[in-house]
Amino acid sequence: MTELNKLDINDKIQKVKEVNVTRGHPENIINISTDARYNSSVMFNPKTLGQNASQAFSLAVETNTDRKYILACAVQNKLCWTGAWLRGKGMEVDCLGGHAECTANLSPAALFSEYEMGKDIGIQLGPQDVLVRYVTEDNVAQGAKGVDDAMRALHPLWKVERLADAVHLGQSQFHASNRAVYSDEMFHSKTKEEKKELQMVFGNDLKSRCSMIVIKRYSPSMTETWRK
Incomplete structure (x- = not known):
């Protein structure tokens, strides 16, 4: 074998x-x-x-x-x-x-x-x-x-x-955002649980935006390389 x-x-x-x-x-x-x-x-x-x-x-x-x-x-x-x-x-x-x-x-x-x-x-x-x-x-x-x-x-x-790896890069950005310490005025919430949820939503949005930029920036050159 x-x-x-x-x-x-x-x-x-x-x-x-x-x-x-x-x-x-x-x-x-x-x-x-x-x-x-x-x-x-x-x-x-x-x-x-x-x-x-x-x-x-x-x-x-x-x-x-x-x-x-x-x-x-x-x-x-x-x-x-x-x-x-x-x-x-x-x-x-x-x-x-x-x-x-x-x-x-x-x-x-x-x-x-x-x-x-x-x-x-x-x-x-x-x-x-x-x-x-x-x-x-x-x-x-x-x-x-x-x-x-x-x-x-x-x-x-x-x-x-x-x-x-672009996938792991996005995950790292998401986790870094969740671990970051923001000011009290960053997220308007009444409880810690609500603030944590808003912070996760923000981290997800940040990851998606950064991933979109990476894909738009490098996809054309990658496609051109594959076609050669």
């Missing part, structure tokens, strides 16, 4: 390179978008202490074409059913390679790292003769730095630039 997945990803990379050649762009420069997911419904930040997640996944999706092919996947896993079964039988075994068929690659007490997952993605793409110019991610991620370090290991003069 792993070998089939590698062959499929290699095929997708070749297809993206063919599109680059058709458009007259450098063949091996592929831009990607990354984001991490955790097996937890209450965890949103990899730096949060006391994480209740045991697995993290980060995908690299190419943004050169409309197909949005997945070109790499990084996994951080704290689970090992074999190790748990052996310990249940009274055997003293440690995971992270301490026994045969260990599936864990991260200790239970370690923090998840989007930087390390980004570096893993860069290590996977490097041997495929892929150079990543731009990495689009959310406002708290460090995956782009990991991809940059992996690319520089093979090409010291290469530089990977990080782009902010």
Whole structure:
């Protein structure tokens, strides 16, 4: 299954390179978008202490074409059913390679790292003769730095630039507006609950206006790039 997945990803990379050649762009420069997911419904930040997640996944999706092919996947896993079964039988075994068929690659007490997952993605793409110019991610991620370090290991003069995801940018503006301290005259309300509700409405309006400006400002150039 792993070998089939590698062959499929290699095929997708070749297809993206063919599109680059058709458009007259450098063949091996592929831009990607990354984001991490955790097996937890209450965890949103990899730096949060006391994480209740045991697995993290980060995908690299190419943004050169409309197909949005997945070109790499990084996994951080704290689970090992074999190790748990052996310990249940009274055997003293440690995971992270301490026994045969260990599936864990991260200790239970370690923090998840989007930087390390980004570096893993860069290590996977490097041997495929892929150079990543731009990495689009959310406002708290460090995956782009990991991809940059992996690319520089093979090409010291290469530089990977990080782009902010417009969706997460709008969410950040909304949360920043809700956390901001406004004067008493800003919102005319009789109760704290009413003031909080008005502040949320204001934050939503601010997010929508800023998002509209970003879309109107950058959509024409993005469409022009896609048509090339």
